[in-house]
Amino acid sequence: MKVYLVGGAVRDQLLGIADEFTEKDWMVVGSSSKQMLDLGYRQVGKNFPVFLHPGTQEEYALARLERKIGTGYKGFKFDISSQVTLEQDLFRRDLTINAMAQKAGELFDPFNGQEDLNNGILRHVSNAFSEDPVRILRIARFAARFKKFGFKVAHQTHQLMSQMVTSGEVDALTPERVFKELNKALSYETPSAFFKVLTACGAYQKVFSSLDNQVHQNHSNSFVFLDNLNTDKAHIKFSIWLKDENRHNIKALCNIIKCPKQYQQLSELVSQFYQFSQDFTNHSSNEVFDFFAKTDILRHKDRFEDLLSTFKLLEIDIVPIEHLRDLLKDINISKLDKSDIAKAIQIEKRLIIDLFFKTVKK
Structure with a gap:
């Protein structure tokens, strides 16, 4: 049984932005659900076992493989055999910068994530990226979060995202997940990149189909007004994003993505007045x-x-x-x-x- 720090905590540490509040994800190789329970961990996951550490309450997930069996991000079958290796687990992850692991100060980077991190590149690990439509939203959100570092989407990754839109995979996104990723993007200083990435691959028009997309298609830099606003309130940024939309479109969007009433009410008032x-x-x-x-x-x-x-x-x-x-x-x-x-x-x-x-x- 070996335990590795994985994902965002490793990435942010290498970027120099990790702090005491950075959420840590741990991956366990060579173990089983029974062994984790015997060690005092508490199981919280059903589709794939995730366990809470008996002391720190941090999440520990068993290394796993996944196979696509249906549509959307829930359409996967997982293999959590104790034979699953570190590299096999990292291979299923979305981006190379998220597919690194660390143990006792040693970095495990089988897909050159650190190189992409240094070059400011958002690149998919494998073509399995296209099996999960949520990854389109996540890569757009990472583009917003790391815009200040100059991050760009790799050309091949952009092509893959466009293919996912064309194939209809993006249509399997759930409203709750759309709002979750949107809300996170709006919490960053530069959310414009989120919308630009989605627009470039055609996902914006699909995900936010109730909006007047022509407003944004006519301007190459039409979301910059959302950047560096002097507020940390996501619902205010949400209303600024929709300021040029009519109330009917705003209501339709909010019903689709099931956002809180606070977002809808303020957006409608901003649009009206x-x-x-x-x-x-x-x-x-x-x-x-x-x-x-x-x-x-x-x-x-x-x-x-x-x-x-x-x-x-x-x-x-x-x-x-x-x-x-x-x-x-x-x-x-x-x-x-x-x-x-x-x-x-x-x-x-x-x-x-x-x-x-x-x-x-x-």
Whole structure:
């Protein structure tokens, strides 16, 4: 029984970006499920045994082979025989930079992952890459994560990804996995590479088929506006990505990929009021009243603040919106007519908005 550190932890260590929070994956060669249980490990995997270390609770997986028997990333049969070697396990992995192992400081790199790491190349290990459509999303996500290091997709890998799209393999992607990889990509500083890679191989048009893809096909660098935004909130970046889409397309997409309501609601509001906010003080008081009613500033304060943050990231002057927001929030309800308080609040809001516009348009 031999234990190796594998995958992302090895890669990130060689890149010099590993830290105490880097998730560690361990691979066990020459063992069995029974032996792992006898040693006190707790089994958590069903399709292929993964075990939690009795002390650290880190994941230890038995070395395995896999054979494609169906569509999608679940269509595999696994062999976890104790005869499976280190190289056989690494061979089934997606990219060469993820197919390295380490034991007691010694690096095992049968597929030249370190060379590709040094050259900034995202390259598939073998043609088995094409058997799992999730790998298209993963390679696009790695392109986003490592864009700052200048990583590019190898030409042969790009060709293989395009073939997977053409063959229909990409159609087997599950909504949950699409959102998971998308959300991770949006958490990085430079998510534009995620969308560019998907667009280049034709997967963007397939995976996000409900969107108006012409918006992005007409511009070679159309996703750069998502890079280096001063926010770590993925749902805000999500809404900025979709700012030029109509609400119907956004709703359809969110239903397909099953994203949280927070993402859908903010994206729909940004889409609806992005253009409106750019010329805020030139609208009528009735239009502005309608804006505050539809954004529901009083009942959804956090969402409204996210909306303003999104506008600000889009370089829109939000000062007049903030000023009116503060005035509306400070309405003294105790001084209003209690016989029909809802109507009295609406009247007071209109008076505040009317007075605001009389002031700014003098």
